[in-house]
Amino acid sequence: MTAPRDVVLVGVPTNSSGTADGVARAPGVLRERGLAAALGRRPGFTDAGDLALPAPQPRRGPSGLLAEDALIAMIGQVREAVRTARRDRRFPLLIGGDCPVIVGALAALQAEHDEPGLLFVDGHEDAWPPRRSPTGEAADCELGLVLRLFDDDLDPRLRGALPHLRAGNVVAVGPRDAGELASAGVPSLAGRLRALIRPAELAADGFAAVAAALPAPWWLHTDLDVLATGDFAAVDYPQPGGLTWPQLSQVTSAALAAGGCAGWSVCIYNPDLDPDRRGANAIIGYLTNALR
Numbered sequence: 001m002t003a004p005r006d007v008v009l010v011g012v013p014t015n016s017s018g019t020a021d022g023v024a025r026a027p028g029v030l031r032e033r034g035l036a037a038a039l040g041r042r043p044g045f046t047d048a049g050d051l052a053l054p055a056p057q058p059r060r061g062p063s064g065l066l067a068e069d070a071l072i073a074m075i076g077q078v079r080e081a082v083r084t085a086r087r088d089r090r091f092p093l094l095i096g097g098d099c100p101v102i103v104g105a106l107a108a109l110q111a112e113h114d115e116p117g118l119l120f121v122d123g124h125e126d127a128w129p130p131r132r133s134p135t136g137e138a139a140d141c142e143l144g145l146v147l148r149l150f151d152d153d154l155d156p157r158l159r160g161a162l163p164h165l166r167a168g169n170v171v172a173v174g175p176r177d178a179g180e181l182a183s184a185g186v187p188s189l190a191g192r193l194r195a196l197i198r199p200a201e202l203a204a205d206g207f208a209a210v211a212a213a214l215p216a217p218w219w220l221h222t223d224l225d226v227l228a229t230g231d232f233a234a235v236d237y238p239q240p241g242g243l244t245w246p247q248l249s250q251v252t253s254a255a256l257a258a259g260g261c262a263g264w265s266v267c268i269y270n271p272d273l274d275p276d277r278r279g280a281n282a283i284i285g286y287l288t289n290a291l292r
Contacts, residue, residue: 008090010081011050014097016137018058018067022270027095029271033280038288051077062155064131075161078104096267098139107163117169117218123225125175172196174226176241216260223268234274252290
């Protein structure tokens, strides 16, 4: 694998539930466990620190999402952090927090190129209509938001902060929430994206060709709830099934080797559910091995 050089680490301590705990604590805890020191062993590494995000308010806003003001502010800050990294010819590594960090990252890529791509590695499709989301969290909705599936029902401020991703430029790997979506009457993205690969359909040996088909620049996103609970339990919404760490590492390696990847976000680690920090140590090993 050819790993990206000149990585810049950016922490994004955000939680779509409208609180500053849970997954929002992930960047800080991973730093305490030595993430920056581990990545600092590679040439060209820079640590840009954590974004200073506004305090969220845990109430639904005009689009139906919790903490919408904080969401809009986070999107803008991530967009600028990724634009700065790309301008300086660095590879941005965003550590969340939760999945809406990709909205800002994709907005930055779209400022460079009209039609960026996305490799979305996640245990959920994350395309709930905001007002139908059972939690009200933007982390239920971010892929649907960037595909602009809900524009008619969004507040103009949020709508104006969103990029516009073509469904044909998205590959989703690992969703296993089809039953939940069907029970709620929420349409699946299956058949609408370039590819939607469920865990049982994943063939790592052919995955590089799928990643290579994405238009450059494209963004790599890893939601750690794509993993099976037995491999990684420190997530807020576990499900049966999922990938193993070796499978996720194979997918990541194939993706980074395919070329065209402009940056990477890794999200959904809740330190409150990881008292012995074994989960944190596993994440650090995963990241350092991928970027070796």
